[in-house]
Amino acid sequence: MFEISADYSFAAGHALRGYKGKCENVHGHNYRIQVIVAGEKLDSTGLLMDFVDLRGAIKGVAERLDHRFLNDLAPFDTLNPSAENLAQYFCEQLQGPIGANGLRVSQVTVWETDVTSATYRP
Ligand SMILES: [Zn+2]
Numbered sequence: 001m002f003e004i005s006a007d008y009s010f011a012a013g014h015a016l017r018g019y020k021g022k023c024e025n026v027h028g029h030n031y032r033i034q035v036i037v038a039g040e041k042l043d044s045t046g047l048l049m050d051f052v053d054l055r056g057a058i059k060g061v062a063e064r065l066d067h068r069f070l071n072d073l074a075p076f077d078t079l080n081p082s083a084e085n086l087a088q089y090f091c092e093q094l095q096g097p098i099g100a101n102g103l104r105v106s107q108v109t110v111w112e113t114d115v116t117s118a119t120y121r122p
Helices: 051-062 083-099
Strands: 002-014 027-039 104-113 116-120
Touching: 002 051, 027 051, 027 083, 051 083, 083 104, 083 116
Parallel strands: none
Antiparallel strands: 002 027, 027 104, 104 116
């Protein structure tokens, strides 16, 4: 099995509902997303998936969230916009386009800061 990964960054605001502490207040992050794609077969070029296409797919999901207040956007208007829920959201949104190539998203990590992250594996 092969795995490749690509990182992508975007900025957004959020507030964690029901959290007892500072993160209940509106604040922002420069989020970093890392997506790992897995598959068995390489193409004739020797690639699992072109990094340009992977970053393009991540950008396609991130652009809707970039420079927005996440709590205003579905599904985060009801689901708390935690790093954990963002990781699952990216994984589920990317599974369709990446699955169309016979590959799968095996892991998504979302960093809220340089030293704190959440990882989702389907
Ligand atoms: Zn936060």
